[in-house]
Amino acid sequence: MADLFTPAPIPAPHTLTVSFDAWEGPLDLLLGLARTQKVDLREISILALTEQYLAFIDSARQLKLELAADYLVMAAWLAYLKSALLLPRQEQPDPSPEDLALRLQLRLQRLNAMRDAAARLMARDRIGRDVFPRRAPEGLRLVKKAQWRASLYDLIATYGQIRARTQPVVHTIAVRPVMTLDEAIQRVGALVGAALDWTRLESFLPPDLDPPKVKSALASSFVAALELARQGRIEIQQDGIFQPIYLRAPMPADHRGPLL
Amino acid sequence: MNPEPDDYLRAVEAALFVAEHPLTPAEIRLHVGEAGDLDTALRTLGDQYAGRGVNLVERGGRWHFQTAADLAHILRREKDEPRRLSRAAMETLAIIAYHEPVSRAEIEAIRGVQVAKGTLDVLMEAGWVRPAGRREVPGRPLIYATTVEFLTHFGLSSRRDLPGIEDLRAAGLLDPVDLALEGLTGQSVVENDEEEA
Amino acid sequence: MNPEPDDYLRAVEAALFVAEHPLTPAEIRLHVGEAGDLDTALRTLGDQYAGRGVNLVERGGRWHFQTAADLAHILRREKDEPRRLSRAAMETLAIIAYHEPVSRAEIEAIRGVQVAKGTLDVLMEAGWVRPAGRREVPGRPLIYATTVEFLTHFGLSSRRDLPGIEDLRAAGLLDPVDLALEGLTGQSVVENDEEEA
Numbered sequence: 141m142a143d144l145f146t147p148a149p150i151p152a153p154h155t156l157t158v159s160f161d162a163w164e165g166p167l168d169l170l171l172g173l174a175r176t177q178k179v180d181l182r183e184i185s186i187l188a189l190t191e192q193y194l195a196f197i198d199s200a201r202q203l204k205l206e207l208a209a210d211y212l213v214m215a216a217w218l219a220y221l222k223s224a225l226l227l228p229r230q231e232q233p234d235p236s237p238e239d240l241a242l243r244l245q246l247r248l249q250r251l252n253a254m255r256d257a258a259a260r261l262m263a264r265d266r267i268g269r270d271v272f273p274r275r276a277p278e279g280l281r282l283v284k285k286a287q288w289r290a291s292l293y294d295l296i297a298t299y300g301q302i303r304a305r306t307q308p309v310v311h312t313i314a315v316r317p318v319m320t321l322d323e324a325i326q327r328v329g330a331l332v333g334a335a336l337d338w339t340r341l342e343s344f345l346p347p348d349l350d351p352p353k354v355k356s357a358l359a360s361s362f363v364a365a366l367e368l369a370r371q372g373r374i375e376i377q378q379d380g381i382f383q384p385i386y387l388r389a390p391m392p393a394d395h396r397g398p399l400l
Numbered sequence: 401m402n403p404e405p406d407d408y409l410r411a412v413e414a415a416l417f418v419a420e421h422p423l424t425p426a427e428i429r430l431h432v433g434e435a436g437d438l439d440t441a442l443r444t445l446g447d448q449y450a451g452r453g454v455n456l457v458e459r460g461g462r463w464h465f466q467t468a469a470d471l472a473h474i475l476r477r478e479k480d481e482p483r484r485l486s487r488a489a490m491e492t493l494a495i496i497a498y499h500e501p502v503s504r505a506e507i508e509a510i511r512g513v514q515v516a517k518g519t520l521d522v523l524m525e526a527g528w529v530r531p532a533g534r535r536e537v538p539g540r541p542l543i544y545a546t547t548v549e550f551l552t553h554f555g556l557s558s559r560r561d562l563p564g565i566e567d568l569r570a571a572g573l574l575d576p577v578d579l580a581l582e583g584l585t586g587q588s589v590v591e592n593d594e595e596e597a
Numbered sequence: 598m599n600p601e602p603d604d605y606l607r608a609v610e611a612a613l614f615v616a617e618h619p620l621t622p623a624e625i626r627l628h629v630g631e632a633g634d635l636d637t638a639l640r641t642l643g644d645q646y647a648g649r650g651v652n653l654v655e656r657g658g659r660w661h662f663q664t665a666a667d668l669a670h671i672l673r674r675e676k677d678e679p680r681r682l683s684r685a686a687m688e689t690l691a692i693i694a695y696h697e698p699v700s701r702a703e704i705e706a707i708r709g710v711q712v713a714k715g716t717l718d719v720l721m722e723a724g725w726v727r728p729a730g731r732r733e734v735p736g737r738p739l740i741y742a743t744t745v746e747f748l749t750h751f752g753l754s755s756r757r758d759l760p761g762i763e764d765l766r767a768a769g770l771l772d773p774v775d776l777a778l779e780g781l782t783g784q785s786v787v788e789n790d791e792e793e794a
Contacts, residue, residue: 164684164685164688164708164709164710165708165709165710166709167708167709167710168708168709168710210710239778242778242781243774243778246774246777246778246781247707247709247774249770250707250770250774251707251708251709253765253768253770253771254688254691254692254695254707254708255688255691256761257691257694257695257759257760257761257762257765258684258687258688258690258691259687260760260761261687261690261691261694261751261759261760262682262687264751264752264753264760265666265669265752266750266751266752267663267749267750267752268750269669269673270666270669270752271663271664271665271666271669271752272414272417272418272663272664272669272672272673273418273661273662273663274417274418274614274662275418275419275420276419276420276421277614277615277616277617278467278475278615279615279616279617280475280476280477280612280615280616280617280620280628281475281476281477282477282479283476283477283478283479284478284479284480284481285478285479285480285481286481286483286525286526287480287481287482287483288483288484288485288522288526288528289482289483289484289485290484290485290490290493290553290554291554292554292555292556294485294490295490295493295494295497295554295562296494296562296563296568296573297573298487298490298491298493298494299491299494299495299497299498299568299573300568300571300573300574301491301573302491302494302495302510302511303565303568303574304573304574305512306510306511306512405648405649405650407667409650410649410650410665410668411650411668411671412650413649413650413651414650414651414664414665414668414671414672415650415671415672417650417651417662417664418664418672431671431672432671433671451602452602452607452610453602453606453607453608453609453610453611453612453614454610454611454614465614467611467614467615468607468611471607471608471611474608474611474612474628474629474630475611475612475615475628477627477628
C-alpha cells in the first residue's frame with residue numbers, strides 16, 4: 141500500500157530520474173503528467189499533455205532508458221494526434237483529432253476515477269487492520285444426531301438370513317412309496333395259486349396304487365416272480381422281448397409249456 | 401448500553417473481545433496502557449454485561465467474555481441425520497430381539513462372527529437395546545435386551561409380534577441364499593420341493 | 598447496557614458472539630428460533646453497541662461483531678497486517694467493484710494495460726473476487742464480480758456504500774468511453790447499456 145499513499149513522483153523533464161517501473165503503462169504515465177497540469181481533468185489541454193509526454197519520452201531516450209514498446213506506440217500516436225490537431229480544421233482527417241483527443245481525455249478521467257476509488261477503498265476500516273473480529277470464537281456448533289433407520293422387514297429378513305446361514309444343513313432322506321420284495325413275494329405267491337391260466341404280471345399288483353408306487357410294485361413283483369419260479373412255485377412265460385409277462389401255478393410235468 | 405463509555409473502558413472491552421484466551425490484568429494493560437483505572441473498568445464492564453447474552457467473567461485472575469450459561473443450548477444446534485444401520489448392527493439387533501436377553505458371547509455364537517464393541521454402542525445410542533443385568537454364570541457376562549423404543553420404532557406391540565421361525569420359513573426368509581439362487585436359475589430342485597411343502 | 602435485555606435478544610447476541618464468521622439472518626434463526634423479531638433485535642443490538650469498544654455491523658446481509666476502528670492501534674499486531682496489494686491489484690479490484698460484472702477486456706480498457714495473469718488470481722485467492730458467469734457476446738468472456746467477503750473486509754454494507762459510487766455514476770464515469778463519447782457528441786446510445794444495468 142506504500143505506493144498508494146505516497147503520491148506518484150511528479151515527473152518534470154528537467155529532473156528526470158524516473159524508472160519506468162513506476163508506471164502501469166502509457167495511460168498511467170499520461171495521467172501522472174496530466175495531474176501536473178493541476179487542473180480538473182475535464183479542463184485539461186490534450187495538446188499540452190501530448191507535448192509533455194513526447195518531451196518525457198525524448199528525455200528518457202537521451203538517458204538511454206529502456207522504453208517498453210507500448211510507450212513508444214503511444215508516443216507515435218500522440219505525435220500524430222498533435223500534428224492533426226495543428227492542421228487547419230478543413231484539412232483534418234476523419235475521425236477528427238478533436239474526437240480522438242476527447243476520447244483520450246475520457247479514458248484519463250476514468251482511470252483517474254478508479255485510481256481514486258481504489259485509494260478510498262483501501263483507506264476504509266479494513267478487517268484485520270483497523271477493525272477486528274474475535275480471534276478465537278468458540279463457533280456455533282452443528283451437532284449431527286444420527287437418526288437410525290431400519291424397518292421391521294429388514295429386522296426379520298436379517299434374522300432369517302442369520303438362521304439360514306448358521307444352522308447346520310440337515311439332509312432328510314424321504315421315505316419313498318415302495319413295495320418291498322417280501323411284500324411282493326407274499327402277494328404274488330398267494331395270488332398265483334388262485335389263477336388257473338396264464339395271467340399277466342400286472343394283474344397281481346394291488347389296485348388303486350399311486351403312480352410312483354405302481355412302478356415300485358411292478359419291479360418288486362417281477363423280482364418276486366423270478367424268485368418264486370426259481371423255487372418252482374410258479375411258471376413264467378413271455379413271448380418276446382418287451383412282451384407281456386405271464387404267470388401261472390406250476391402244471392404237472394407233461395402239461396408243461398415252453399420255458400422262459 | 402451506557403450512553404458514553406469512555407475510551408479507556410472501550411479499549412479494555414475491545415481487548416477482551418478479540419483476545420484468544422482469558423487475559424490477566426497485566427496482559428490487558430499491555431494493550432490499553434496505564435491511562436485508566438483497570439479495576440474500575442473491569443467492574444463497570446462486568447456490571448454492564450451482567451444479564452446480557454454475553455458476560456464478562458473472571459476465572460483465576462483472568463478475564464474473558466463468555467456467553468451466558470443459560471444460552472448454551474442455542475449455540476449447539478442438533479440436526480437429525482438419517483442413517484442406515486450397518487449389516488452387523490442389524491444382525492445383532494435381530495438376534496437380541498429374537499433371543500433376549502442374550503450375552504455378547506451368545507450373539508457371537510448365533511451370528512458366527514464376532515460382535516465389535518461399537519456395534520452394541522450404536523444400538524444402545526439408537527435407544528433400541530439396553531443392558532439387562534448379568535447372566536449368573538461364570539464370568540457374569542452382561543446381557544442385552546430390547547427397549548420399548550425398539551417396539552415403537554418397529555411398530556410392534558410386543559416381542560411376541562415378531563414372526564416366528566415357521567413364519568419366516570413360510571415367507572421364504574429361511575432359504576439359504578445358494579438354494580434360492582439355484583431355484584432362480586431354473587434347475588430342478590424337485591426333491592427339496594416336497595420337503596418344503 | 599440496558600437493564601433487562603429479553604432472552605431473544607440475549608440469544609441473538611450470544612450467537613453472534615461465538616460465530617466464526619458473519620451470520621445471515623437465516624443462519625441466526627437456525628439457532629435462536631422464530632420466537633422473536635430478528636430485525637428489531639439486530640437493530641436494538643446495533644444501537645446498544647454503537648459507540649462502545651465493540652460494534653455490531655451488517656456487511657452484505659451478514660452480521661458480526663467487530664472492534665471499533667479508533668481502537669485499531671491497541672489491537673493491531675504485526676502479524677495482522679493484511680497482505681499488501683500491488684497497485685495493479687488495487688485498481689483492478691476497484692474497477693471490478695465499481696463496474697461489476699466486468700470482463701478482463703473491460704478492465705484492460707480502463708487501465709490501458711493488460712491485466713497480468715496473477716492479478717485476478719490474487720484477488721480471487723483473497724476471496725474478494727469471483728467469476729460471475731460469462732458475457733453473452735462473441736467469445737463469451739468470463740466476467741468477474743466481488744464477493745460478500747469483499748464487503749465484509751472493506752466494511753461495506755452493500756455495493757451502494759462504495760465510496761463515491763453515486764457521484765461517479767452521475768458523472769458518467771462508470772460508463773464506457775464509447776458510450777460517453779456518443780453521449781457527448783449527441784449520437785444515439787445503444788449497445789453497452791445492458792452491461793451497465
